[in-house]
Amino acid sequence: MQITSDQFHEKSAEALQDESLAGALFVLGKMFPLMRETVAGQLPEFEALRDRARDIRNHALDHLPDYLDAFEKKVIANGGRVHWARTGAEANRIVAKLCKEADARQVIKSKSMVTEELELNDHLEAEGLTVTETDLGEYIIQLRKEKPFHIVGPALHLSAGQVSDTFYEAHQEHGRSEKVEDKAKLVEEARIVLRERFKNADVGITGANFLVAETGQIALVTNEGNADLTATLPKRHIVVTGIEKVVPTLDDLGVLLRLLPRSATGQETSNYVSLYTGPRQDGDGDGPGSFDIVLVDNGRSNMLDSPVKEMLRCIRCGACLNSCPIYGAVGGQAYGSVYSGPMGSVWTPALTSVSQAGNLPNASTFCGKCEEVCPVRIPLPKLMRHWREKEFEQHLSPTTARWGLGVWTWLARHPRSYRLFVRLGLIGMNVMAPAPSQKGRWIAKLPFIASGWTESRNLSAPSGGSFLTQYKQAQKAALEKTGHPSKTEGASK
Amino acid sequence: MSSAREEIFARLHKASTPLTADTEKPQPLVPAVAQTTGAACLVQFKEKATALACTVAELDRIQDVPQEVTRYLNERALPADIWCSTEPAITSLPWAAQTTLTLHADIARNKLDGGTSVTGCLAAVAETGALAVASGADFATRLGYLPDTHIVVCRQDQLVGGFEDVWAHIRQYTTSSAVPPRAINFIGGPSRTGDIEATLVMGAHGPRAVHVILVPATG
DSSP: OOOOGGGHHHHHHHHHHOHHHHHHHHHHHHHHHHHHHHHHHTOTTHHHHHHHHHHHHHHHHHTHHHHHHHHHHHHHHTTOEEEEESSHHHHHHHHHHHHHHTTOOEEEEOOOHHHHHHTHHHHHHHTTOEEEEOSHHHHHHHHTTOOOSSSSOTTTTSOHHHHHHHHHHHTGGGTOOOOOOOHHHHHHHHHHHHHHHHHHOSEEEEOOSEEETTTTEEEEEESSSHHHHHHHSSSEEEEEEEGGGEESOHHHHHHHHHHHHHHHHSOSSOSEEEEEOSSOOTTOSSOOSEEEEEEEOTTHHHHHTSTTGGGGGOOOOOHHHHHOTTHHHHOGGGGOSSSOHHHHHHHHHHHSOHHHHTHHHHSOOOOOHHHHHOTTOOOHHHHHHHHHHHHHHTTOSOHHHHHHHHHHHHHHHOHHHHHHHHHHHHHHHHHHSOSOBTTBOEEOOOOGGGHHHHHSSOEEOOOSOOHHHHHHHHHHHHHHHHSSOOOOTTTOO | OOOHHHHHHHHHHHTSOOOOTTOOOOOOOOOGGGOOOHHHHHHHHHHHHHHTTOEEEEOSOGGGHHHHHHHHHHHTTOOSEEEEOOOHHHHTSOGGGOTTOEEEOOOOHHHHTTSEEEEOOSEEETTTTEEEEEOBTTBOGGGGTSSSEEEEEEEGGGEESSHHHHHHHHHHHHTTTOOOOSEEEEEOSSOEEOTTTTOOEEOSSSOSEEEEEEEOOOO
């Protein structure tokens, strides 16, 4: 997985200047959480289902080799084949070989984050194959040669005008000469172009939302129906997914199917939920002649044996992205990884390294909203903190941050010095603040390393002394009033 | 050199515990919305299916299905050409009486593209309002995806509460070591996308309209 997370600061600064992006992020950050909350509120068992989902995913991960083995046996019994890939490169080689065996030239794909992680399309194209993404958002970013902006809505950062420009350029060879900006017309245009690709494709590649050990089936969830056309029309169906996606039974799948669409897009159900068992059977009216599943490790087995194991529970709903104030300000492209937002900030260092992706776990205010909305209750802030600790241990964090933490640690251990420091700081800040205006007292410019804070906003001037001074005053007042130092207001909770 | 499978499993074994007969497994949890029966099940299915942008018609007699298909196509000014699944429940209907309708048997992708299909279903799921269909000799999966319009005939005894009722159907195969159908699809109304500016647009890749015709239970 190629990442550019080291450029997070530059890219987020650019993103913050982008007004059309701000509009898209505003809609995303308001609409999806609101819709999620609404449908979650309509399902009385929602919180209990989240507990159950967490337990199911934990159970599957605790016994992963057993369930993968059971899944594999069922797939083979159902007439399919299973291939194991240690790395992304190995997975790409397997898929290319399967395509070659079928003399394939045209490949169609439905959206799969794992294949984004593997950069499978680039590999297949280098092997001379034509690859077409069919999820509308993925298709748009494929034409624009971009990475997904969001794990559920890959092209949500683009305006209809930008999509129109992209289609206008790409579709001229299909005889589309009219430039349209109407969204329904844009969808129609893509439908017409992609329908022909569907009809002519030799191989269909899908991911899998879940693997069911009980039956050897894969589960696919979409709103467009593109995964089903991909799994049905071509001669071959290749499934590429991560080894962590297995669940024990259909009943377990049921629990997760109730959480995924509600958490992702605020829908009670996705429009298409499908189970695929294997290749075409005797007498079937259609279906692929072969069914191959490529199970990808690419760092996952190491994650299972690590402090970020819980991240493997993830069902890729994107709720943590939608609710994150950082993602909501800078968007997915700034993360420089196909996995963005809080989940991406934990996955990306795990699949690459903390030296390459250390910026991402730092891109969090630790407000905890991501954990609050996660359908499988992944403690995302805790896992991001793990990477921050690793970063510190490996001496990768910036000098100023290390120096600042050092000073803080020393002061925290020396209360007298701490109080002196606070007192001097208060005096200094009061000197820097001008006389009070109607809007209160604000410091416009802080010196030295603190200058970054006041670059884009003012700092409220201190008032009423330090916490300790105020606490002592309150205690004294209580003593005078009641005769004993009671718990002060505010501290009583 | 060990195989990829061996290497992956070796790492997984190191980080996991073996599954035994005593291992505690998470118990199933089925929400109330997925457990309706009888009249409530019917009411909920109609409500949810409509919310998914399906249209629903209820007939007193299954023999009236061809007439309803004609009415539906006329109302929407659609061509009177239909592609039916070969399920006995569909082929045995009195199609000949509908003189304006033309039935096509060739489901080649170019023929079916943009047309109207008429099929039965495995179940109608009240939990979500979706229709479950299963591939087989008399049902080609593409019938639910390539046409612009999909008309689904559902007997009232095919109404079920939730996903678990369809799992029970799949288990009829697995418990006897048979292979379940290649594809089980839950079709929740017309195809749609929100991929451009998060605006919902209908008719992304699959049908633009799904019409459900509910008929009485057999027997």
